[in-house]
Amino acid sequence: MIVDGIDVVVTKKKIKYIHLYVKAPDGRVEVTAPMRQSDESIKRFIHSRLDWIIRNRGKYGNTPLESTDFVNGDTVFVWGRKYALVVVDEGSYGVRIDNDNLVLSAKVTDSASRREEILNLWYKKILGEAIARLLPKWEERTGLYSSGWRIKNMTSRWGSCNVESHKICFNLRLAKKLPVCLEYVILHELAHIRERGHKAPFKAILDEYMPDWRDIRKILNGQRVVPSES
Numbered sequence: 001m002i003v004d005g006i007d008v009v010v011t012k013k014k015i016k017y018i019h020l021y022v023k024a025p026d027g028r029v030e031v032t033a034p035m036r037q038s039d040e041s042i043k044r045f046i047h048s049r050l051d052w053i054i055r056n057r058g059k060y061g062n063t064p065l066e067s068t069d070f071v072n073g074d075t076v077f078v079w080g081r082k083y084a085l086v087v088v089d090e091g092s093y094g095v096r097i098d099n100d101n102l103v104l105s106a107k108v109t110d111s112a113s114r115r116e117e118i119l120n121l122w123y124k125k126i127l128g129e130a131i132a133r134l135l136p137k138w139e140e141r142t143g144l145y146s147s148g149w150r151i152k153n154m155t156s157r158w159g160s161c162n163v164e165s166h167k168i169c170f171n172l173r174l175a176k177k178l179p180v181c182l183e184y185v186i187l188h189e190l191a192h193i194r195e196r197g198h199k200a201p202f203k204a205i206l207d208e209y210m211p212d213w214r215d216i217r218k219i220l221n222g223q224r225v226v227p228s229e230s
Helices: 039-048 050-060 112-142 172-176 179-194 200-209 213-220
Strands: 006-013 019-023 028-034 075-078 081-088 094-098 101-105 148-152 159-161 167-171
Touching: 006 039, 019 050, 028 039, 039 050, 075 112, 075 172, 094 112, 101 112, 112 148, 112 167, 112 172, 112 179, 112 200, 159 179, 167 172, 167 179, 172 179, 179 200, 179 213
Parallel strands: 006 028, 081 101, 148 167
Antiparallel strands: 019 028, 075 081, 094 101, 159 167
16 A cells, blocks of 8 residues: 555554554565555554654665565665666566676566565575685684574574574574675674673674674664665
8 A cells, every 4th residue: 555655564463443554674664454454544543643644754864675475666675775676577486786787587476475485595595605614614714613503484582592593593684784794694603602792792792793784784774874885
């Protein structure tokens, strides 16, 4: 549902009241509404909260959101760079980059969710390759070692570390961000092996190994725009 130029994901449930959310990490807007709530009344509700939506989306910066239809012309990101999605039927499934286009090969009958699944498998592949290359570098540099890692499509965190097992989980969406953002998350989660919280001792680890981590965190969360290359 598009309201005042904002793409809103609307879900109807067996609830009494309508609820509005602005979700991390990309400022996605979601509404859950009662089953009998009309679309028109939902639009009026969203419009009435427009100032609140804009204010809260500002926390995640002004980075354009990706479209969720997975059709030709949609905007997708890979390692911080924007591409135009091109969907083709080449008889097999796959993803490749061709200049400023990201070409997704799928059947013409495939649903948007199936196309998203194909793209996410590719994201998982390239992110996994990057983690396998960068994690050992940061482990050796810090002397902090994980016991394993996995990739998960998370909605509210870029990463997590089990402080007991030292296993790290990375957000699949990191494949859409600049590589330095992945390095920041790697360091952040490794630091949790030594420090559980985010207080001064934890920040001291980040300061020691990545002095500009605060700026990188802002880029990761869309709170700072990276100048485009001339």
